[in-house]
Amino acid sequence: MRKVIKWVVIAILVIFLGMQVYQPERTNPPVDETKTLFAVVTTPPEIRTVFERSCFDCHSHNTRWPFYSYIAPASWLVAADVHEGRKHLNLSMWGDYNTNKRVAKLDQICQEISDEKMPLKQYLLLHSSAALSKAEVDLICDWADEQREKLMASDTTESPAQK
Numbered sequence: 282m283r284k285v286i287k288w289v290v291i292a293i294l295v296i297f298l299g300m301q302v303y304q305p306e307r308t309n310p311p312v313d314e315t316k317t318l319f320a321v322v323t324t325p326p327e328i329r330t331v332f333e334r335s336c337f338d339c340h341s342h343n344t345r346w347p348f349y350s351y352i353a354p355a356s357w358l359v360a361a362d363v364h365e366g367r368k369h370l371n372l373s374m375w376g377d378y379n380t381n382k383r384v385a386k387l388d389q390i391c392q393e394i395s396d397e398k399m400p401l402k403q404y405l406l407l408h409s410s411a412a413l414s415k416a417e418v419d420l421i422c423d424w425a426d427e428q429r430e431k432l433m434a435s436d437t438t439e440s441p442a443q444k
């Protein structure tokens with residue numbers, strides 16, 4: 282029995298070490314300061330702080346990679362979230378979005394935080410300070426609504442933005 286346990290432990294160790302070979306990409310591409318959300322949209326400092334604190338790790342090029350993002354299998358999960366997060370909403374590349382996309386993303390931002398879908402649950406487990414208060418949700422939703430209306434009012438060239 283002892284022998285079996287010993288081999289099981291050795292096997293687990295070997296598998297764990299083997300997993301470390303597959304290192305995901307942990308990139309922070311350079312930020313073009315003229316294209317960030319803050320450069321393009323009027324963002325009061327108290328809203329900016331919330332984005333930086335609670336969203337930037339997955340939705341910008343300013344990701345802070347924690348120590349466990351270097352250890353498989355956590356590294357794979359963290360990298361996948363950042364990769365997916367940037368694909369859906371990249372606050373460092375806001376300037377590349379067209380008007381329709383900006384309108385849609387502003388709407389989604391309010392939706393996701395109101396439904397408590399963002400920040401992701403697994404992220405909040407390890408970053409409890411990233412949670413948004415009710416007041417912060419209201420603040421961002423009011424701001425997002427206002428910015429959306431401004432965009433829709435100014436946009437006469439493209440087809441009406443869809444919700």
Ligand code: HEC
Binds near residue numbers: 339366
């Ligand atoms: C731990 C990483 C992580 C954090 C932190 C995070 N998100 Fe996300 N976010 C994701 C991932 C992954 C997706 C894409 C998959 C999904 O929708 O669950 C996403 C999707 C989104 C989307 C797009 C939904 C769509 O329909 O395309 C919005 C909007 C969003 N997040 C807003 C936010 C906001 C606002 C914050 C901060 C308050 C935030 N997220 C924090 C990982 C994160």
